[in-house]
Amino acid sequence: MPHGSVIPAIILIFSLFILKLCIASVASAGGGGNGINVWPKPRIMSWTTQPRANLLSPSFAISSPKHFYLSSAANRYLKLIKTEHHQPLVTPSLINITTSSSSALHTLFITVESLLTPLQHGVNETYTLSIPADASIANLTAHTVWGAMRGLETFSQLVWGKSNLLVASGLYVWDSPLFAHRGLMVDTSRNYYGVDDILRTIKAMSFNKMNVFHWHITDSHSFPLVLPSEPDLAAKGSYGHDMQYSPDDVKKIVEFGLTHGVRVLPEIDSPGHTGSWAEAYPEIVTCANKFWWPAESNWTNRLASEPGTGHLNPLNPKTYKILKNVINDVVNLFPEAFYHAGADEIIPGCWKADSTIQSFLSNGGTLSQLLEKFVGSTLPYIVFFNRTVVYWEDVLLDDNVNVRPSFLPKEHTILQTWNNGPNNTKRIIDAGYRAIVSSSEFYYLDCGHGDFLGNDSQYDQLQPSSSANNGGSWCGPFKTWQTIYDYDITYGLSEEEAKMVLGGEVALWSEQADPKVLDVRLWPRTSAMAETLWSGNRDEETGIKRYAQATDRLNEWRYRMVSRGVGAEPIQPLWCLRNPGMCNTVH
């Protein structure tokens, strides 16, 4: 094919805009650069020649070592690369496009050092990708298959074009995540999500090089997980037969995670947040099915912090019989080495509603002793299965009900923080524990849409939902992608302390979320965290926060995710992408 024949095609595609775009791109400062971008931004991505693009050969192939999950991923990416036909909204500029078939890229050759390393926390995800300017073979090398999957994702983002596919060439990438734990939590109890919704979410996570799907499966509102040893929990506690996850569903989700390099970390929240367990076993749940905040009682005496009451009773031996069956089944269903056991929001009023607990307390016992009994009876059982237990920070940091550190062996326990921004992260590290950061002030994706409670008298006033109450939501306002992008999860920690921060998770609680809003709540805001945890939010040379230049890249990435089937919300008028730099503020 003669040189230049691709150019008219692109002009055709972008019709009247191309000239304007090229000019605008050249003029853009701090924007998308030459328009060739990878999200999350690699640690090192450098041109070995002038930026250029070659043809991707129509017979392009990926040569992958034989590996159950990596081979599957390579096939998936090959299909994506050949069918995506991404058309950048900002045409890559200042690059040399070579359409000679002699320089077309024929093969991406994958080399993996250790094929046997399983997907687990801390696994080496480093990869290098080299796409020579004048050779027909590109090389992707990684220590593990999971690193190779990250490299495949990067490669896929370097391909574009409507009819002829182009691939960025003369390019070298070295890449490795700053944080090992890059997660997303979804609550499937308050509202139910179909298996397909979960699979699509995991797929989108892999596009963003994220690696932990934290599945908050059960809560007070429903118990959708069908467990072979305790089938009544879902049969009676789910929202219905069509709103359950069968063992086969779980297997499908876990396997899908493995083919995408995403661990599936189950959470069975207890002893709080267990109202749904009472449908099958009312005898092990205190204060179940009560009105959450009785009239005439103050907040301290509430039964729950939101509608949906019920705590497992630590004094009832049957509690442990059931819970151990649950743990047994869950570790069988989920190969993941972390087990999230919840332990957040123990509400004194709920335990105090039970007569056996009342006796225990009047004999000098304390609520913290009750929680210690519960943790002491369950944590060792989970650890016995070779699992590391993740708890919400409350188990140690709650003001009223908490356990002594001796109940939480540091080698087996990780604490996930959600309150009080960087302060609680520091408290967890100071106490000697590893931390996962999910600050509600920065990382809670559901916030900012008002409150879901009925009969709230604040709305009787003819006032707009005031800024004082953040629109009626405890965790408002909305966490913008900028808020998420710019959060430094190791803020205030020494270099040594920062090593105790495994990473972060954005969280989608489902009081006001279900499949209809899943994608728009998650994306592209989750992408913002994904980049921060992968390569940081600062320019490596200047140390300046790079959110400004991230805007155009994220905008473009959003459109690419949409074309890949992820219903991400828009962050700007299309006009802003078409006119780089024009939607900035300089004030």
Added chain:
Amino acid sequence: MPHGSVIPAIILIFSLFILKLCIASVASAGGGGNGINVWPKPRIMSWTTQPRANLLSPSFAISSPKHFYLSSAANRYLKLIKTEHHQPLVTPSLINITTSSSSALHTLFITVESLLTPLQHGVNETYTLSIPADASIANLTAHTVWGAMRGLETFSQLVWGKSNLLVASGLYVWDSPLFAHRGLMVDTSRNYYGVDDILRTIKAMSFNKMNVFHWHITDSHSFPLVLPSEPDLAAKGSYGHDMQYSPDDVKKIVEFGLTHGVRVLPEIDSPGHTGSWAEAYPEIVTCANKFWWPAESNWTNRLASEPGTGHLNPLNPKTYKILKNVINDVVNLFPEAFYHAGADEIIPGCWKADSTIQSFLSNGGTLSQLLEKFVGSTLPYIVFFNRTVVYWEDVLLDDNVNVRPSFLPKEHTILQTWNNGPNNTKRIIDAGYRAIVSSSEFYYLDCGHGDFLGNDSQYDQLQPSSSANNGGSWCGPFKTWQTIYDYDITYGLSEEEAKMVLGGEVALWSEQADPKVLDVRLWPRTSAMAETLWSGNRDEETGIKRYAQATDRLNEWRYRMVSRGVGAEPIQPLWCLRNPGMCNTVH
């Protein structure tokens, strides 16, 4: 069919939940009552017997007078009624279900007094619906076909059932809207929406008995409307060939509106918000394609209030030549008797950037005189086509650039308010104009998702997006459905003054919206306004705001809209619907 045979079917459907539900429903106070609900709540809906439901005959038919649009609507509703098979999430309780085929309803008989009345502002939408307990015919009577369409919607919501369809019986409804103008504005310039998105939105509006789709078609960002006399405006000013509305598209949308009782009110915003016109006619647009807020200049000297600059130049005769062609085409395309001419946000800096305007000003002219010249040259032309002109309030109320009332004949002008809550509504009425209420503090659906500007230094601070700046958005926080529901649009007006308020419109500006978020941004929050404007937000007897009891109804209505293909967002956990009253606060 023997009595009672439907009951086991319903038990089957709801499996294990029904017993719990029935008990909970009985215990519910202020919730959905007997579970038979219509949204928006009719003005009068009363049982002539004990609440009951009869079979809807499998041969059920709607007998409609022959009318192009009503017959089409009747066919549509017949299909909906027979195929929807709505299964209430809260099973209707305390009602007598009669499954005898002898009492089955065979026909809904529609009578319309005046078949010729066109769909226009103030058209009579009153209807009565009578479904006798022991007759096979129900009667829907209305003054106009448009009222009959409202009654059809009500009837459709009174039918439910999985296999056998049931219809509420022994029921009398008298219904009529409190406000004549119940609208929704969508901005298709900042981001583009497909024709299907618009049709789905109009359909959803009809479900909610809304009657005005205010189409903010053009703005500075793109000019998607293909006009026969000025084809270059879209050819050069749209986002691309695939992001335009052809005359056929418009015709389809207008006709679709008519079959749904929804007027399509076009807005061609000018003289501000016209940057996109400069792609075809740079000579008539001042300050086009400039950086919106130049560095080192203060806010007063900005060129636009957001990225996207450009104002039509009132001193250039060609401006009127083009604009009159536009007006000509628009009145040909849209039969609607209102024409929205925009006139919001005249930014002094933009006009001042033009040299002819600079001369005009240095010769003693004022910006307000410029606007008067513009209005004086265009309003009469629009009125000539027998149109009532709607302007944003700015044209009269803006502090810096406004026109004298003499330029705005009261019989031909309506002002739409968006600033300053009830205060500006009052100012408009006090000035003698009719008002449409779109307060940004209550009715702007896009707000609360942060700002879309790039390079905003507020995010460099390690602070959560603070409540002080509402998450970085000028109009944050998010307008919750409760905020919208409880807004009294005639607050502070006398009864006489209140008559000047035609109604209200929620508005979706599209800086951060496009088809991916359209449904979740609009619904069910727009439903909240729809009910307020139809039958009010207060109990007619007690005068108490009925938002508390609206919660369960809106929740149920949201699920029904979803099953009808409208991707409305959830407002509560499903658990709340299943446990009526349990998600309230009593504090």
